[in-house]
Amino acid sequence: MADKLHFSLVSPAKEVFSGEVDHVIAPGSEGEFGVLVNHAPFMTTLKNGVVRVxxxxxxxxxxxxxxxxxxxxxxxxxILAEEARLLEDVTAASVQEEIDATLLKIQSLDKDDSARIALQEHFDYLESLKAALVH
Structure with a gap:
């Protein structure tokens, strides 16, 4: 269809979506951006956030x-995402469980432990995911 945008979102785990849509809004590292059919070519990095179709x-x-x-x-x-989750498949309770478990792991490590940085990044990601569920 000439009046539709082909959109594909892939994570290392799987292809999350592929199909024809009207419009996609994504969280670019320089700010949110929208893409319609026949948009000018460009490439950008993404920050943690919600892609809306x-x-x-x-x-x-x-x-x-x-x-x-x-x-x-x-x-x-x-979109090639480091990780992607359909928000309709995520509950606040399950995210809170992940947050609690990650926090316990962080607290169990020495302040100088290199694993702490990765866990803190994961914790921050989960907090962003939880916030997205409310909006």
Whole structure:
């Protein structure tokens, strides 16, 4: 369809979505951006946040991404995310359980332990994911 944007979102675990859509809004590292069919080509990095897929002006899907890249070409938009979760499949309770478990791991490590940095980044990601569930 010439009036639709081909959109694909892929994480290391799986292809989260691939299909024709009206509009995609994504959390670029320099700010949120939108892509419609026939958008000028560009590439950018993504920050943690929500990718919104719109049809007829209504949000049809929300996907939380943990960083990555967005590539807009004449073929459409491809997002390569470090991690991606469909928000409809995530509950605040399950995220809170992950937050609690991660916090316990952080607290059990020495302040100088190198694993602490990765766990802190994961904790921050989970906090962002939890916030996205409320909005």
């Amino acid at each position: 719109l049809e007829n002006g209504t949000t049809k899907m929300r996907i939380f991404v943990r960083g990555g890249f967005a590539d807009v070409t004449s073929e459409g938009l491809t």
